[in-house]
Amino acid sequence: MIYTVTLNPSVDYIVEVEELTLGGLNRMKRDMKLPGGKGINVSRVLKQLEVENTATGFLGGFTGGYIETWLRQEGISSDFVPIEDDTRINIKLKAGQETEINGAGPVITESETASLLHKLDALKPGDIVILSGSTPPSLGGDFYSRLITVCKQKGAEFVIDTTGQALQDALPHGPLLVKPNHHELAELFGVQIRTREEIITYGRKLLEGGAKHVLVSMAGEGALFISEQGVYHASAPAGQVKNSVGAGDSMIAGFVGTLSLTGNVLEAFRAGVASGSATAFSDDLADRALIEQLRPLIVMSPL
Numbered sequence: 001m002i003y004t005v006t007l008n009p010s011v012d013y014i015v016e017v018e019e020l021t022l023g024g025l026n027r028m029k030r031d032m033k034l035p036g037g038k039g040i041n042v043s044r045v046l047k048q049l050e051v052e053n054t055a056t057g058f059l060g061g062f063t064g065g066y067i068e069t070w071l072r073q074e075g076i077s078s079d080f081v082p083i084e085d086d087t088r089i090n091i092k093l094k095a096g097q098e099t100e101i102n103g104a105g106p107v108i109t110e111s112e113t114a115s116l117l118h119k120l121d122a123l124k125p126g127d128i129v130i131l132s133g134s135t136p137p138s139l140g141g142d143f144y145s146r147l148i149t150v151c152k153q154k155g156a157e158f159v160i161d162t163t164g165q166a167l168q169d170a171l172p173h174g175p176l177l178v179k180p181n182h183h184e185l186a187e188l189f190g191v192q193i194r195t196r197e198e199i200i201t202y203g204r205k206l207l208e209g210g211a212k213h214v215l216v217s218m219a220g221e222g223a224l225f226i227s228e229q230g231v232y233h234a235s236a237p238a239g240q241v242k243n244s245v246g247a248g249d250s251m252i253a254g255f256v257g258t259l260s261l262t263g264n265v266l267e268a269f270r271a272g273v274a275s276g277s278a279t280a281f282s283d284d285l286a287d288r289a290l291i292e293q294l295r296p297l298i299v300m301s302p303l
């Protein structure tokens with residue numbers, strides 16, 4: 001079974017204005033309220049790919065209820081710990097370019113934390129746990145380490161999509177996949193990255209550090225796949241970009257979902273890029289029809 005863990009879900013409030021006037025009254029041209037948080041996005045795209053999975057993490061308040069209802073309506077299995085505080089609202093402002101304002105996240109109590117750890121006791125060897133996104137401040141900076149320890153004890157694989165120290169700390173425990181974008185990769189090593197060769201150099205360091213597979217996403221420039229099986233580039237197909245929120249999460253869903261179905265890493269890479277691009281070309285996350293349409297258009301080349 002695949003589990004996604006979203007410690008800090010969100011209602012993503014997508015707000016579109018013709019032109020933003022700072023300090024003045026702006027009227028919305030269009031708005032949308034979507035369930036968000038990185039693991040939840042992964043679950044929604046896995047569902048499109050017909051890969052069974054369960055979404056877990058913390059949900060509370062009217063915002064948590066909104067997300068829970070949405071997931072139920074999409075037929076996604078969910079098993080969240082209910083919390084006292086409200087799940088955050090993240091603002092995604094589209095005014096020519098996209099500006100994001102993400103909340104810090106709710107207070108999580110000790111008993112709510114214990115309930116999540118208790119749920120993970122049910123993990124079994126062969127399960128894959130996808131740990132995605134930020135951690136609410138009240139959980140402390142090392143919470144992912146505690147979850148990874150549980151995964152390891154239970155013999156489950158884990159994928160981690162986070163940044164900074166939490167990602168560094170996870171590497172020696174052998175994540176199945178890490179997927180920084182090229183900016184996050186540069187930040188992680190405190191360097192400037194200008195060329196594809198430099199991306200490969202630093203991507204390889206993640207592999208040497210313990211990751212089993214590394215995807216470095218580069219938005220419209222596609223992605224690089226670095227693993228013991230080799231290094232490959234995949235182009236992103238051309239299309240009209242509508243939304244980049246969740247493109248990276250969709251890529252993780254495409255990769256992990258296809259790897260779990262086929263065991264073929266290159267097919268997984270192709271599906272990852274197709275899923276990321278399908279989301280970039282959609283208002284909401286990718287749907288199955290568009291992923292399937294884009295899949296054969298991805299050109300992969302060994303480097």
Ligand SMILES: Nc1ncnc2c1ncn2[C@@H]1O[C@H](COP(=O)(O)OP(=O)(O)OP(=O)(O)O)[C@@H](O)[C@H]1O
Pocket residue numbers: 180181217218219220221222223236237238239241244245246247248249251272273274275276277278280
């Ligand atoms: N402009 C685009 N055109 C085509 N494909 C895109 C575009 N932007 C993103 N994608 C696809 O989605 C994948 C992931 O995108 P990106 O590198 O932006 O990830 P990310 O920074 O983690 O995304 P986010 O944080 O916005 O979810 C890319 O490798 C590509 O396949």
Ligand SMILES: O=P(O)(O)OC[C@@]1(O)O[C@H](CO)[C@@H](O)[C@@H]1O
Pocket residue numbers: 008010012035036037038041090100102132133134135245246247248249
């Ligand atoms: O604040 P975090 O947890 O880092 O990111 C949260 C978030 O920006 O990530 C998703 C897109 O990847 C959105 O659905 C959500 O709003």
